[in-house]
Amino acid sequence: MSATDLFKWSDDFSVNIQEVDEQHKVLVSLLNQLHVAILEHHGKATSREILDRLAEYTRTHFMLEESLMRLTHYPGFEIHKQQHEELMTQVQTLQHKLDKENTTITFELLHFLKNWLVQHINDSDKRFGAHFQKAGLGQYAAWTKEVEQTMKKKKWWWKFW
Amino acid sequence: MRQRTAFSRTPFLCRNNFRGILLLTTSNLFLWTEDLSVATQQVDEQHKGLLDLFNQLHASISEKRGNDTSREIFEALVESTRLHFLFEESMMRLTHYVGYPAHKTQHEFLMEQICAVQTKLDNETGEITIDFLNSHKIWWENHIRGSDRDFSVHYEQSELNKSADHENAIASEERATWWKFW
Numbered sequence: 001m002s003a004t005d006l007f008k009w010s011d012d013f014s015v016n017i018q019e020v021d022e023q024h025k026v027l028v029s030l031l032n033q034l035h036v037a038i039l040e041h042h043g044k045a046t047s048r049e050i051l052d053r054l055a056e057y058t059r060t061h062f063m064l065e066e067s068l069m070r071l072t073h074y075p076g077f078e079i080h081k082q083q084h085e086e087l088m089t090q091v092q093t094l095q096h097k098l099d100k101e102n103t104t105i106t107f108e109l110l111h112f113l114k115n116w117l118v119q120h121i122n123d124s125d126k127r128f129g130a131h132f133q134k135a136g137l138g139q140y141a142a143w144t145k146e147v148e149q150t151m152k153k154k155k156w157w158w159k160f161w
Numbered sequence: 162m163r164q165r166t167a168f169s170r171t172p173f174l175c176r177n178n179f180r181g182i183l184l185l186t187t188s189n190l191f192l193w194t195e196d197l198s199v200a201t202q203q204v205d206e207q208h209k210g211l212l213d214l215f216n217q218l219h220a221s222i223s224e225k226r227g228n229d230t231s232r233e234i235f236e237a238l239v240e241s242t243r244l245h246f247l248f249e250e251s252m253m254r255l256t257h258y259v260g261y262p263a264h265k266t267q268h269e270f271l272m273e274q275i276c277a278v279q280t281k282l283d284n285e286t287g288e289i290t291i292d293f294l295n296s297h298k299i300w301w302e303n304h305i306r307g308s309d310r311d312f313s314v315h316y317e318q319s320e321l322n323k324s325a326d327h328e329n330a331i332a333s334e335e336r337a338t339w340w341k342f343w
């Protein structure tokens with residue numbers, strides 16, 4: 001964490017499902033990387049790479065959340081899924097613009113992404129987190145020690161690419 | 162730096178179930194059979210999507226449709242493989258699966274193989290060979306029938322599965338579109 005962080009993670013953002021929290025942390029870290037790349041003028045190609053990675057990881061994250069919502073018969077599923085889809089459409093439009101037009105990733109955009117994430121976690125994801133507990137799945141709220149160790153020992157392989 | 166492809170946003174792949182392509186070639190196809198099925202329908206659908214992409218790639222290479230086409234399909238296969246692995250591993254961590262570290266290592270093995278091919282393609286020092294495709298196919302057959310099945314047994318007994326008795330209610334159009342964003 002550094003002074004130039006756009007988004008500082010704190011446990012206040014926890015939705016009480018560790019797997020989901022850890023994925024949110026990854027999203028936050030990618031957002032911060034993008035911020036640094038733009039602040040320090042690392043160039044168009046670099047920031048684009050990070051943006052694409054962020055988009056791909058977001059897709060994975062949404063897939064997990066939606067899957068858990070479906071499995072636990074979450075009543076807010078349709079609305080939540082729609083929120084996810086709207087964001088993905090916006091990101092795709094942006095990627096398309098970056099491909100075709102001479103636009104760049106702006107601070108304004110970064111703030112939009114950040115605010116979206118903060119709000120989405122605090123409202124929508126936390127609501128699902130509460131449902132997860134109520135569905136009697138509290139035992140899965142935290143990772144096991146073994147999982148924790150595996151995740152510490154090795155870098156996430158998807159970071160290699 | 163790896164060249165980005167615009168494939169992920171090409172419309173023709175969206176909501177396409179590739180069945181048409183499956184009918185085009187008959188040899189060396191990686192066909193879905195019931196014995197590949199695991200407990201989660203969503204994982205089954207992902208596996209099917211991967212096999213379809215694999216078959217497309219195989220067809221593209223054996224029919225020598227050109228490097229660009231093959232590369233695009235390859236990139237789509239890489240992305241969907243990564244997405245699939247991430248998803249499976251998430252479910253393993255979440256449901257406290259003790260076989261998780263070993264399973265993850267298997268996924269890493271395949272991703273490393275794939276990345277090696279990607280590097281060769283980038284540096285133009287190699288191409289996607291039939292040998293690679295064959296070993297890729299064998300890896301998947303063994304992995305799904307072995308490790309994925311093991312996890313499936315664990316998953317079936319998990320509280321998550323118990324609370325989800327009607328997972329089968331996923332609408333069919335939704336099942337077929339897990340990769341719809343590409």
Ligand SMILES: [Fe+2]
Nearest residue numbers: 061065121125
């Ligand atoms: Fe989320």
Ligand SMILES: [Fe+2]
Nearest residue numbers: 065120124125
């Ligand atoms: Fe969400």
Ligand SMILES: [Fe+2]
Nearest residue numbers: 249304308309
């Ligand atoms: Fe697997």
